[in-house]
Amino acid sequence: MKGIAKFEKVSPGQFKEAMGGIIESDDKINEIYSGIKLPRRATAGSAGYDFFSTLDFELAPGETVTVPTGIRARIDDGWVLCLYPRSGLGFKFRLQLNNTVGIIDSDYYNSDNEGHIFIKITNDTNMGKTVSISRGDGFAQGIFTPYGITVDDDADGVRNGGFGSTSQHASLA
Numbered sequence: 001m002k003g004i005a006k007f008e009k010v011s012p013g014q015f016k017e018a019m020g021g022i023i024e025s026d027d028k029i030n031e032i033y034s035g036i037k038l039p040r041r042a043t044a045g046s047a048g049y050d051f052f053s054t055l056d057f058e059l060a061p062g063e064t065v066t067v068p069t070g071i072r073a074r075i076d077d078g079w080v081l082c083l084y085p086r087s088g089l090g091f092k093f094r095l096q097l098n099n100t101v102g103i104i105d106s107d108y109y110n111s112d113n114e115g116h117i118f119i120k121i122t123n124d125t126n127m128g129k130t131v132s133i134s135r136g137d138g139f140a141q142g143i144f145t146p147y148g149i150t151v152d153d154d155a156d157g158v159r160n161g162g163f164g165s166t167s168q169h170a171s172l173a
Helices: 012-019 024-033 086-095 106-110 165-169
Strands: 006-007 047-052 056-058 064-069 072-075 077-087 095-097 100-102 118-123 130-134 140-145
Touching: 012 024, 012 064, 056 064, 056 118, 072 077, 072 106, 077 086, 077 095, 086 095, 086 130, 100 140, 118 140
Parallel strands: none
Antiparallel strands: 006 072, 047 140, 056 130, 064 118, 077 100, 077 140, 095 118
């Protein structure tokens, strides 16, 4: 198989900025940053790269949390990283990503936040179950997928930002 991407940590400064308001102690943020695990596959046959939580949290039914992963991905052109909840968490707790499937484009890597991947999840259970995630637990997974473009594609915009930044380049006809 051909390698088409590389996971990296964001800079300590970007991680500290993202954790501001969640964790106040610089020492604690530095401790968490030093322990960030890059996403990895559990087995040679796994399609998904597990993302590991940087936070301890509990989600009661209907609650939501945004997790700064401390991770960015350098992705070759023609590929996208799609994010999903880990299968077991989705099955047992109906854990859902708030945007259904997270899409990480190849040009997000160079955005103004260093391409820092955030994962926003909700416990959408209809069985009253609370989900508990500890720092270091796998809670989401990413799968790299190739994509195509139309023969008359003329996109020439340049990304500078994260959520919603590409819609600034779209024209409505």
